[in-house]
Each structure stands twice: as structure tokens, then as C-alpha cells.
Amino acid sequence: MESLSNKRKVLEVKPLNFLERAYLPAIAGGLITTMKHFFRKPVTISYPEEKREFSENFRGMHSLKRDEDGKERCTACGLCALSCPAEAITMTAAERQKGEEHLYREEKYAAVYEINMLRCIFCGLCEEACPKEAIYLDGDIVPADYLRKDFIYGKDKLVEAPLNQ
């Protein structure tokens, strides 16, 4: 059959000549190749001490942002939880009381905000869904742990540190 792409190439298997069958020239060639690598700079990054630079659009651990006055931006609308394809986010909303204006920007805030890091697939859809620019996946790699329950991150781990500290 005529080939459509014309890229087909018929390879011919030639019998090895004497030098190729004698192993030694090929072995010498191999030894030279490995010796070149011997003096090459290692590509290893010694991880805990050095870290590879993340790319600009790297998506790591989530952080809940504060505004310029240090108030929490999240208003517990639940759009992030709704957009999450892995159903990793849960939250409980609460009403802002008098005297808490310096803590929360909107009248409604998230009293509990939990992300299950074992469920999260770091797709960034919560980031896109958020109307308040309150959640970003701009953190580090999520660290390892021993127990499943320890991977459910609450507000203590997610919320940014207050401004004046």
C-alpha cells in the first residue's frame, strides 16, 4: 500500500562487522562517554537546603488573604467550595459582631474554613472563582505528615499573618 505521509523508511538490518562484534571498540566508546559525565557538574538539588525555583504559575499551598488594613477578605460565600472539583473545601459562615470590624472586611465571614490537602488537586479553580480575591495558591509545597487528620488545614494554617506582626 502506498503510504500517505511518505515518511516511511525501510530499515535494513546489516550483519555486524568484525569490529562491532569484537565488543572492545564499543566498550571503549562507552567508557569515554561515562568519563565525560564523571567531570560534569551534578544536576542534584540538595532539597531541604536548596530549593528549585518555582515557576511563576506554580500552585502550592493555599493562603487566605487580608486586605490593606489587615482585615480578612473572605466573606464565606462558598463559591470556592462550589467550584472545587475535588470537594476539598468546607466552611461555616458567621455574622460579624460589633467591635470585630477591624478583623473582617465584610459583614459575613468564615468562622471555620477547612481545606483537605489530601483531596485538593491544586487546580486553582477556587482562586478563579473567588469574587473577593481572598484565596490564592501562592504558598510552598504542602509538607508531609503522619496522620490523615493532620492534612485538613484550618484557618490557623491558611490565613495570612496579620500585617503589624
Added chain:
Amino acid sequence: MGLVDIAFKFGLILIIFLISLVVAMYSTYAERKIAAFFQDRIGPNRAGPFGLLQPLADGAKMFLKEEIIPTNATPFLFIVGPSLAILTACIGSAVIPWGQQITIGGHIVDLQVTDINVGVLYIFGVVSLGVYGVMIGGWASNNKYSLLGAIRAASQNISYEISMGLSIIALLMLTGTLSLREIAEQQHGWNWNILRQPLGFLIFIVCAFAETNRTPFDLPECETELVGGYHTEYSSMKLGFYLFAEYINMFISSAVMATLYWGGYNYPGMDWMLAHTGPTIAPIIGVVVLFAKTFLFIFFFMWVRWTIPRFRYDQLMDLGWKILIPLAIANIVLTGIVSATLTHFGY
């Protein structure tokens, strides 16, 4: 032989024993480090500076691990296997001349444990005993993989011992002696045997790779198909002994190769050195030279290991029986013709 000589002899035995153990220990470290460099990595660097304490950590781990003897194994032979392997590996160093005679405080000491007149044969005997450790261990494990590894080790060693012996015969035709001391003395200065026996050395080093079960002839271990071969069932220090024996064998065969073909402790300008530094320092420099050659060979063993993939079993047998043995016989004939011709014309 006076009491002082006996004391020196004992000291020498102890030192050589310790040196072979330490060299074997640090060969494991060197192997991992060199493998890393060949693969653009760093290698072990956590235990101590540059990871230098890694062998100690490995040793401690080996000793502390659980000792397992499988239910269906033969317990006595299961223990005899690794013991025999390490024993035969250690006694090979007895006939290697590590240096010229050295004068320490008026005493003349041989830097060789014993100079028997059949030194080369002794080495061969010890090497061929070494395979018993592997065979007994593989058989006693009562495991298919172990048995296959043991069978492979046995047939491989038998096949390659023949061509190794034949390659040595050509060398012995030139030296006229089996004593390693005399062979070393004949290579005084630049007069190394490699210049007269290049083909013989090539055959010898290929066989040495096979005898020490190193890549590309590591079919007895063969992780990818035999799960570790003869030491599949071994754990803790018994496994450690097998691995250790391999490294000691490598050290000894490197030393033997250096002595037989690469001049041993001889180096160009050694007479000048002897005249200028005296009979105590000069032999020590010779020992250093021998060790440098030995370490170069160990490096070469490792270099080859991280370059060449393993042979297939039929290729191994083809190489041993159809190529190396005829080549070794041709080498004998060639050596005979050339040396007879040279003698005829009065060289």
C-alpha cells in the same frame, strides 16, 4: 626465624587483614560515590563530611538487622555459605608481595606474608574455592532464584577459570616461575609484563571481571531477573559478608593484576629513589605505588560497572568458550614462537 621476625610477621598479617577490610568497606562508599559522579549526581553526603562515615552507618545497620533463616533452608549450610565466601576472600592476600624488603631498625622484613614457590597456583586455588561459598549459600537457601544464581556462578567461574589459567600460562612461559615475589622482582623499573603480554592481560582482566562476579558478568546476582540471585534469602550481616567478600575479591584481584602485569611495587626511577632515601623509605614508596595501581584497577572495575550492561547468559558462555579460550591458546602459541625466535637470534 627469631621471635622478632615472628612478631613482625604477625603484625604484617594483621595489617594486611585490616587493610583489606578497610579497603573493602570504603570500596562500597567509593562505588556509590563513583556511580553518582558517572550519573551526574552527588552520592551519599549526609553521614559525616562528604558522607565519609557512610560505610560505618551501613555496617551498623547490617549488624542490627534481623537475622532471618528461612524455615526450609538448611541452617548449617546457610551459615557456612557466607562464612566460606569471606574466608576465601581474605586468605588470597597472603602471597601478594606488597613491597620490597624493608629495613626497620636493623631488621630486614619481607613485605609479604609468605613467599611460596607456587604463589600463582595458590591464588587460583583460593579463587576457585570462593565459588563454593556462593554455591553452598544458594543451595542451602532452598529458593529457586538462589539456586539459579548459584548454578550460574558455578558454571561461569568454571568457564572463565580455564581461559584465565591459559592466559597466565603465556605469562609463566616468560617469567619461568610461579612465585609472585620473583615475578614482581623481574619487572624491576620499567620492565613491566604488560609490555610483553598485552593480549594475555586483556584476557586476564576480562576473566577477573567474571571471577569477581562484577558487571558485565554479574549474572549470579542479577537483580533484574533473579531478585538478587544467590543471596536472595540472606539478611543482616550474612548478606553483608557476601557483599564484603565481593569487594575484597575485587581488591585482591586488582592487586594480583597489578603484580602480575603492571609491575607490582616497581616504578621507573626506583633505583635512584633507593639510593637517595635509604632502605626504609624507598620500599614504603613502592607499597604506595602498588596501592595506587590497585586503586586504579578498582576504579576501572567500577567505571566498567557503570558503563556496560549485563551480558546475556548465552553471550557469556559464547565469550568464554568460543572466544577467550581460543584466544588464550593462540596467545600461548604466539608467545612461544616469539620468545623462541628471539632466543634463536640471541636476545
